[in-house]
Amino acid sequence: MEDEGSLSLLSPRILFPFLIVALIWGGTWIVIRDQISTVPPTWSVCYRFIIASIGMMALAKLRGQPLLLPRSGHVWALCLGLSQFTMNFNFVYNAERFVTSGLVATLFALLMLPNALLGRLFLGRRLEPSFFVGTAIAIVGVALLFVQEYRAMPASGLDVLYGVLLTVGGILSASAANVLQAARRVQLLPLLTLLAWAMIYGVLLNAGLGFATVGMPVFDPRPSYMVGILYLGLLGSVVTFPLYFGIVRAIGPGKAAYNSTMVPVVAMGLSTLFEGYRWSLLAGAGGAIAMLGLLVAMRARTPKTARVSAG
Template identity: 55%
Template sequence: MSNEDIVEPPRSTRLAILIPFFVVTLIWGSTWIVIRDQIGQVPPSWSVTYRFAVAGLVMLGWAIAKRQPLRLDVRGWRFAAVLGLMQFVLNFNFVYRAEFYVTSGLVAVVFALLLVPNAILGRLFLGQQLGRQLLVGSAIAMAGVALLFIHEARQDPSATGNVLTGVAITFAGVLSASVANVMQATKTSRAYPMVPMLGTAMLLGAGMNALWAFVTAGPPTVEWRLGYFAGIAYLGIFASALAFTLYFGVIRVIGPAKAAYSSVLVPVIAMLLSTLFEGYRWSALAAAGALLALAGLVVALRARRPNR
């Protein structure tokens, strides 16, 4: 048998990709409950500011410990500023505000649509081709997401206006996150060490959030409650510093389209956790949606030529 006859498994099925992929999915699946707990006394922009101030400091501390250079040239600062704006300012401000109008489960479901703009922008700006198997997996997964969406929307059919507003705000967050995702697969991103670049972007994002929060909501405020501070720590350290490092690393290997399948599984994880901690009750519709999402994920991740 010649070397040409040997078909290597797709990179997305390797443990070096699958392990961080599922770690990120588990972490981000848990964040919706934590974010929901943050909504209340503190304006969302200040909560986002605290989150990424913690995350950025952790990232730069990690970079120093790894002896990675912190200095950036003009191009690096410009890239970090745009990344911070799209990922750590617009995306998260939209998400936090969406939860004023709809349940955290519905926000998670809508965010699963990240797969669509990631695939489109990856094709337009990175030239990444979508193979037939990836498209089939996407169709199966999105059918599952549609069932989850219908289930969530039926929970409170009287609040149609709130649902539409929440969905629109969430989708704005999806588009912002998608731009940041595609940025991570560019040559510019690869030119800089990831940890100091992300740390800088997070701190720049925290600064922009703080300015916006001060202008729109007034001086900084905090909720003097252990759960609030624990939530900030969890969201800053695990859901931001750790998860974004792993997730953007996955994007650099398998591309933004496949990496976005994490967002397809996130609502399933969020609902499972809600079952344990919030008494969430599964319906046949929700169960079918979850199974379809999982099936689509398996089909898509096994696609062999997603980027050619």
């Protein structure tokens, strides 16, 4: 059995789910854009997690995990539902009203920074120098991708600023949820059960927010909208969140967030296939440099003394 203290992103039990999550989440950004065409973002988020919570409960049952949490577990589920499934997604969906999905995805690649800092502050997780070298290289690549996406946007400067601020809110909310997942008390809870209840709380919070801010629910009857809800709810949530948070629990939030470095490159690749996206020299250089940073960071291992035990 592989020593968990030596786990890195290149360990098979980490690498395969890491790649699956990046591929699926790389396709969600384009779908999210279509979700906010006529439906207020909060209601689209609510519909997504209605589907996801049902799917996660079914998955928990299938995998033999309990469907109920202890009372203290509901506190953590509520915190996760608020940070990840309410605040994060409302920030992201609203950001795409003002800037391109490519720009939002690119900015989200910076999730590794608050994850690493908060992980160090609250969890005591240390990281090897190669992680910081890889992060610095990846940031250069992300900066080039950001410039490329910014130049391609027709939006005004004020819209761009507002979209960027919303995206930063989403990054910080997601980072809080990532670090929460790696806390010892939360690791003691069954992951699928915790996620199912967090999504249920997310549905309730989003519904309350929707009624308070935009009024009665609005639904788009277009087949593409309904297929998008299913894709985001099942593949984009039920399949990916257990894999991603499993990675967070295994190697920490800092290195797990490197997944967000791959996502914009995957999104651009899918856009090339399905939307006719044309790679510029700037975009190609940014993507290559970001991937180089990822490869360098992949060599970093989780120090044994910094690991947070699951029990």
